[in-house]
Amino acid sequence: MGGLSLSAALHAFDRSNKLEINLYESAHHITEIGAGIGMWPRTWKIMQELELDEPLGHFLPSFPDNSEHVAWELRKSDQLEGVHIQDLKIKGTALGFHRADVQQTFLKKCDPASVHVNKRLTSFEETPEGGVHLQFHDGSSATCDILVGMDGIKSVVRKGLLIKQGLSHSASLDPVWTGTMVYRGLIEQAALEAIYPGHRTITTALMHLIVYPVQHEDGKVLVNVAAFVGNPEKENTPYSEAPISATCEPEEILTAYAGWEPEVQALLKCLSQPKKWPIGDLLPLDSYASGRIFVGGDAAHAMPPHQGSGAGQAIEDAYILAKLLTHPKSTKALIPKISEVYNSVRQPRGNSVLAASIRTGRLYEFLAPGFEHVQEGDTNIPFENLHEIAELVSKELEWTWKESAEADVAKALEMLAGSL
Incomplete structure (x- = not known):
């Protein structure tokens, strides 16, 4: 970029x-x-x-x-009944x-x-x-x-x-590894709407999933999903020792987010071939x-x-x-x-x-x-x-x-x- x-x-x-x-x-x-x-x-x-x-x-x-x-x-979603915390309002x-x-x-x-x-x-x-x-x-x-x-x-x-x-x-x-893996993917809005009508991420966002809609060149509205799984003990370890980037089975991310609220489960079930990356940064x-x-x-x-x-x-x-x-x-x-x-x-x-x-x-x-x-x-x-x-x-x-x-x-x- x-x-x-x-x-x-x-x-x-x-x-x-x-x-x-x-x-x-x-x-x-x-x-x-x-x-x-x-x-x-x-x-x-x-x-x-x-x-x-x-x-x-x-x-x-x-x-x-x-x-x-x-x-x-901003929501707390790591429980069966999620909690709305606050709307982040900005100018622009x-x-x-x-x-x-x-x-x-x-x-x-x-x-x-x-x-x-x-x-x-x-x-x-x-x-x-x-x-x-x-x-x-x-x-x-x-x-x-x-x-x-x-x-x-x-x-x-x-x-x-x-x-x-x-x-x-x-x-x-x-670079060093932050200790965090991110699972990423794009979901067609229609697929999400089919299993969870009126899902809030069609217009807003969750964490710590970060989720937001994007409109692609072909006119389709997609939902961008980034789901994070961290291990603080691995923070600042060599990036070369982090797991490699790869496509993973949906069950891997569903297992990591077991117990989260139904809206999160609906999102993750729509990820047919999520990709995972180790998140690196620089000192x-x-x-x-x-x-x-x-x-x-x-x-x-x-x-x-x-x-x-x-x-x-x-x-x-x-x-x-x-x-x-x-x-x-x-x-x-x-x-x-x-x-x-x-x-x-x-x-x-x-x-x-x-x-x-x-x-x-x-x-x-x-x-x-x-x-x-x-x-x-x-x-x-x-x-x-x-x-x-x-x-x-x-x-x-x-x-x-x-x-x-x-x-x-x-x-x-x-x-x-x-x-x-």
Whole structure:
């Protein structure tokens, strides 16, 4: 998502066509990984700046506005009779898309000639001439003035950046496992309606399942399901030791969620071939850029999905970097300064959201300080304690609709202007 959003942003802002953009994708073709993708008002404002709101709006039941909406219904569902805790109300709309639709929308903003598939980066090296030499798995190579690694949680560029900085033994070199597996899938609304008419997730969401509707390109309304099963004792263990991603039998997830309320059981019974992934994240990086080398997206701040902000933060990385690179007075000579500014603005923000995502996940699962006594299926929790959890969740998330990325853009451009 990060690479496509950067390419789209550069094409949108480079009015003078001073940049030659090349996007290298390791897969044989660009396809979606995962299922649904969420967008908060903060990210939607960036879509408006990139003039992507209109094409993305075709995948929504109604066009977003800035009035107050219920983003989520917070429920305690790990019991036979679920408990409504609180509606999370926000100014603006929390949006859900099929990931493939977002990717294809971004791709249409890119020059097809600039997209190169089946190009897995194996190494890179900064050259004495002031460029970067790229070496790919197929034996081919390329050169560039700036290398931006948005190459995922197992990023080759991140490793090279840390080694360049003398941090070859950094704890951030490789991802860690959060101890949590997520079971994901898409359900056709009609199938869910057939076994549970009027199911609330057709219009709202549950946890800790996270569930929301998405409207696919073919017009079908789908329900995106992400069901989490965690083992806190495995938190921050090596990602390489986590179970591998795989399709699993429905009975596996039904067993994990046995005893949950009927609406949850109905959802899970509709998952014909759920896929499970280990959720990884990064121990925070001290730097997202050095010289001509930049990282963004999961390569910089891979995070659990508990704030629904992983893709949004990749888009912010792309948005701010594109603003800097397309500044009318940006030149090759300014690349080190652009690197410094990007790091100064994006590293604190990305790391902050990474930390907030971890905290929010602990709140969802009653693992936060003060709630250690709560057990799954506990029906005797005082409602004021449930309300307290809901208020803490709302506080953790409010930056996604109360704040705008434009303040960070203004800060970045002001810092760049100070060096001109």
